[in-house]
């Protein structure tokens with residue numbers, strides 16, 4: 028089905044006023060809210076931003092072939108000046124999702140959709156879900172931090188290089204349309220809190236949604252944890268989803284289970300708690316774990332988590348419950364989870380001996396604590412060495428908390444850089460170090476500017492039976508310094524320093540390389 032709707036029809040359906048002579052018949056075949064990616068026939072969504080009004084770029088969008096603009100009163104004159112037909116709406120950001128859905132003929136209704144939210148675990152759960160569904164023979168796509176990949180009905184894999192955890196709504200709708208056209212049966216996507224506030228995942232009623240957990244992050248964008256929670260919780264409403272799965276390990280999840288306006292099933296890693304699925308036993312096995320799970324009614328089932336730690340046990344159960352909600356139940360679905368394999372850059376095993384080397388995307392205090400506690404529990408671990416830092420132009424208040432967590436749980440902490448972006452790397456390190464030094468712990472603390480040198484120091488300090496965790500960047504392939512992204516991959520760097528051979532090809536089509 029090819030995209031397209033006439034401007035007058037679109038304006039009527041989104042409740043916009045249409046301005047411009049001869050505007051009614053303009054055919055809109057795509058949409059974009061960034062003038063730099065507008066193509067011929069697109070609706071340019073000129074939105075008010077935090078820095079500038081998108082209408083300032085309407086001329087550029089018109090030159091690139093836009094067929095109309097969607098904007099608010101503040102952007103109207105700049106848009107009409109271009110001569111383009113203008114759809115005037117009081118909330119153009121919200122309207123752009125609905126407009127893009129209409130232009131693409133509501134793609135979310137042409138496949139099954141799963142949305143995963145929570146501070147940590149979104150990429151892990153969507154990736155594990157994709158692996159399990161592919162194993163079950165279901166052509167599946169994922170959209171998230173690691174980019175977008177999807178399998179068509181003919182078995183062909185496609186890749187789209189998306190950058191955000193949740194792309195902008197016109198991109199989300201265009202990608203879902205591509206998936207639907209290719210015959211993808213299930214689309215699993217990460218839904219960030221930014222996405223909920225900025226209406227990126229509007230105009231989708233997910234068949235199933237999942238809440239993994241909430242802990243401190245993004246307090247640069249959200250004024251309070253309550254606001255951050257409210258953004259994520261808003262996904263659990265009939266206009267966004269039909270059914271949900273909620274981890275009730277933390278207080279936020281318990282509140283969500285009570286307040287959700289859609290039916291939800293709950294799960295927990297705490298055997299003392301009540302839930303629809305309770306993990307009663309986690310038996311580490313290799314670099315994964317065998318789980319026992321108690322279901323409603325008391326039935327006990329077995330499930331394999333492909334990665335270690337209580338958090339990956341929780342993720343495996345989340346995947347099991349999501350599969351149930353989209354019609355894949357029982358032993359076959361559980362066997363597919365067991366075969367799911369690993370998640371790039373998440374507790375990724377780089378070497379096993381003489382040093383256990385692991386790369387993980389822990390970039391919050393909670394994730395760092397989980398990763399360090401998991402590695403501490405590995406019987407072969409003698410000393411635990413962590414290389415970590417915190418991102419620039421992101422929540423500053425998490426930096427000391429991350430430093431403190433590292434110093435409390437590791438024996439050696441090497442504080443280094445992690446995408447300083449526009450900030451001074453030394454001042455970011457100072458904030459992390461302040462937390463590390465404040466910890467009531469005896470950890471040895473080093474500051475090493477330059478991530479490559481930091482990883483080198485970790486490898487030099489490691490003796491036989493020590494464990495190295497390189498935290499924060501996971502599968503990222505670049506280091507953003509002052510807006511320039513320099514090639515950098517923790518996994519390659521650690522492999523090189525430990526003189527480990529790169530892994531054999533995975534059987535799954537790879538995710539596109541993560542940007543930053």
Ligand SMILES: CC(=O)N[C@H]1[C@@H](OP(=O)(O)OP(=O)(O)OC[C@H]2O[C@@H](n3ccc(=O)[nH]c3=O)[C@H](O)[C@@H]2O)O[C@H](CO)[C@@H](O)[C@@H]1O[C@H](C)C(=O)N[C@@H](C)C(=O)N[C@H](CCC(=O)O)C(=O)O
Nearest residue numbers: 060061062063074076077078079081084191192193219221
């Ligand atoms: C904080 C945040 O999310 N800001 C988003 C917001 O930017 P803004 O309001 O500052 O936009 P602006 O720079 O004032 O520009 C106004 C408008 O002009 C447009 N523009 C601007 C310049 C130009 O040349 N042409 C053009 O059309 C912009 O696309 C925008 O629509 O609206 C823009 C699009 O309208 C988004 O691209 C932008 O995301 C920026 C890039 C961003 O970095 N977001 C990150 C923090 C983010 O979304 N992260 C979450 C993290 C998830 C997680 O970790 O859980 C994610 O989902 O990825």
Ligand SMILES: Nc1ncnc2c1ncn2[C@@H]1O[C@H](COP(=O)(O)OP(=O)(O)OP(=O)(O)O)[C@@H](O)[C@H]1O
Nearest residue numbers: 146147148149150151172192338373387388389394
């Ligand atoms: N269920 C979980 N609970 C807590 N921590 C987790 C969980 N799952 C994964 N983690 C930790 O969080 C890190 C990030 O995981 P993942 O990439 O899956 O999260 P995300 O929600 O997609 O993050 P982002 O917001 O950056 O997209 C992992 O490397 C791991 O350390």
Ligand SMILES: N[C@H](CCC[C@H](N)C(=O)O)C(=O)O
Nearest residue numbers: 390417418421445446499500
């Ligand atoms: N989705 C997260 C990723 C953070 C990754 C970390 N390496 C950093 O740069 O802070 C964010 O944009 O906040």
Ligand SMILES: [Mg+2]
Nearest residue numbers: 149150172192
């Ligand atoms: Mg993610």
